Amino acid sequence: MDDPVSAQRASSVRRSLASIVLGFELIVVFLATLVIFGLSDLPAWVTLGGGALLCLIMVGTLGLLRYNWAYGVGWAVQVVMVATGFLNPAMFFVGALFAGMWTYCMITGSRIDRQNK
Template sequence: MARMSARAARAARAPRTLVQKLGSIVLGFEAIGALLAGLVIFGLKALPAGIPPWWGIVAGAAVAIALVAVAGAIAKPWAVPAGWALQVVIALGALLVPAIAFVVLIFGGMWAYATIGGARIDRQRPAGPPAEPHTESE
């Protein structure tokens, strides 16, 4: 058989770090917030004069797609800096609708904990595969 089974492929892959686990979760949920923020910008017609309001939806959808893409590629070395760049892009949305700043503080704080705190916890973990848990039957 030339193809590996799904279980064998997962076993061959390196275990995910805490930064990767938490970061993908935060970015995934933040994508929903970005899409909703785009709808708010559209609904409030918060874009400058001359720009059609539907561009708010387009921008929110584009940022949401970018967040999902980075969450999917979180194991790549460029993903964490790209996540920080997306945090800045979302923060710029607060210039249009100040209430977005509240969302930026929440998700930005979670992203900071996922990347900074997760990396600190990952450094404290022992290297190598996790030990097999012992059960009462042993």
């Protein structure tokens, strides 16, 4: 039998939107890591290790979105994404786009979840 509480959590619009944004952002982080690796004077282990760490954090956050504190980690990921603009200036724009999408999805998803409750 399905647990009604877990069914309600699974159908959360906020959670669905957060997973969509983080999923697409994960692809962009992977590709941006390769670009920064190719264009930067940083050692390879710093660039590739930092990108891999950020990807792992994002994958972990995707799996933990059933907890409220995971959304705070999502906000921290957005800050890190904007800060990667110091390594490649184009990432200021990309990070700002994803931070804007994250903000919109958190506000809209929470509003819809409240209305559905």
